[in-house]
Amino acid sequence: xxxxxxxxxxxxxxxxxxxxxxxxxxxxxxxxxxxxxxxxxxxxxxxxxxxxxxxxxxxxxxxxxxxxxxxxxxxxxxxxxxxxxxxxxxxxxxxxxxxxxxxxxxxxxxxxxxxxxxxxxxxxxxxxxxxxxxxxxxxxxxxxxxxxxxxxxxxxxxxxxxxxxxxxxxxxxxxxxxxxxxxxxxxxxxxxxxxxxxxxxxxxxxxxxxxxxxxxxxxxxxxxxxxxxxxxxxxxxxxxxxxxx
Numbered sequence: 001x002x003x004x005x006x007x008x009x010x011x012x013x014x015x016x017x018x019x020x021x022x023x024x025x026x027x028x029x030x031x032x033x034x035x036x037x038x039x040x041x042x043x044x045x046x047x048x049x050x051x052x053x054x055x056x057x058x059x060x061x062x063x064x065x066x067x068x069x070x071x072x073x074x075x076x077x078x079x080x081x082x083x084x085x086x087x088x089x090x091x092x093x094x095x096x097x098x099x100x101x102x103x104x105x106x107x108x109x110x111x112x113x114x115x116x117x118x119x120x121x122x123x124x125x126x127x128x129x130x131x132x133x134x135x136x137x138x139x140x141x142x143x144x145x146x147x148x149x150x151x152x153x154x155x156x157x158x159x160x161x162x163x164x165x166x167x168x169x170x171x172x173x174x175x176x177x178x179x180x181x182x183x184x185x186x187x188x189x190x191x192x193x194x195x196x197x198x199x200x201x202x203x204x205x206x207x208x209x210x211x212x213x214x215x216x217x218x219x220x221x222x223x224x225x226x227x228x229x230x231x232x233x234x235x236x237x238x239x240x241x242x243x244x245x
Contacts, residue, residue, distance in 0.1 A: 006042040008036060008039045009053070009137045010145060016051045016070055021059075027061040033061050039230040042194055045074065045200060049136075049144040079143050082108035082189045084164070086113050087230055088196035089120040089150065094227040099128045099192075101227075103135035105234040106242060111191075112150035117198035123150055150242035153204060162213040164189040169233050170209075170216040171223055178217035178233065185215050190241065192233045197226055 032038045033209045044153040044234050051073035060067035089095050129147045136144045208214050238244040
C-alpha cells in the first residue's frame with residue numbers, strides 16, 4: 001500500500017471530492033494504524049480508479065476502521081490505452097506476477113483464459129483483483145484494471161468483436177517480429193494473447209491464424225516463460241502503439 005519511496009497510497013471505493021469523508025475498512029485501518037503507525041492528523045494519498053489522486057487526512061482511528069477527510073486533488077486521472085491482456089493461468093505465484101506486471105505496464109483489462117493445455121484451472125479472482133489494487137497503489141497509478149472471470153478460449157473467440165485486434169504471441173518462427181507487425185497494423189483497441197506453459201493446441205493455432213483481426217507475432221529468438229512473455233509483450237505493444245511513445 002506504499003510505494004518504494006515511502007509514500008502511502010490507498011485505493012478506496014467512494015466518490016472523491018474536496019470535503020468527502022471516506023470510511024476505512026478493517027484491513028486499511030490495520031495497515032495505517034498498526035503497520036505504518038499513522039494517527040489522526042497524518043496525511044496520505046488516495047485514489048478510486050476514476051477521479052485521479054487526492055490528498056486525505058486521517059480524522060478518526062480505531063481497531064476495526066477509521067475515517068479520512070478528502071482535502072484536494074493532487075493528480076488527474078490517468079487511464080491506460082484500450083489494451084486487454086488475455087493469458088492462460090499458470091502456477092499461483094507466477095499468475096500473481098502476471099496480474100501485477102499487467103497493472104504496472106498499463107493493461108486496461110486482464111482476462112484469464114482456459115486453453116486446451118492450461119494446467120491450472122483453480123483461480124481466486126478476488127485475490128487477483130487484490131493484487132491488481134496493490135500494484136496500482138505501489139506504482140503510483142490512478143487506474144486499476146478489471147480482472148475478469150476466467151473463460152474458455154473457444155468461447156471467448158466465439159463472441160470476439162473483430163474491431164478489437166488481437167496480438168497472438170505465437171511460438172512459430174514464421175510469425176513476424178512483434179514491433180514491426182504492430183507498427184504495420186496500427187492503433188486502436190487491442191488485446192494480447194499469451195498461451196500456457198505447454199503451448200497452444202494445433203486447432204487453437206489454426207483458428208487464431210485464420211482470423212483477419214488476429215496478428216501473429218514472435219517475441220524474439222528464445223521461447224519465453226508465460227509470465228516473462230506477458231511482460232515482454234505488454235512492453236513491446238506500449239512502445240509500438242501505446243502511451244510509451
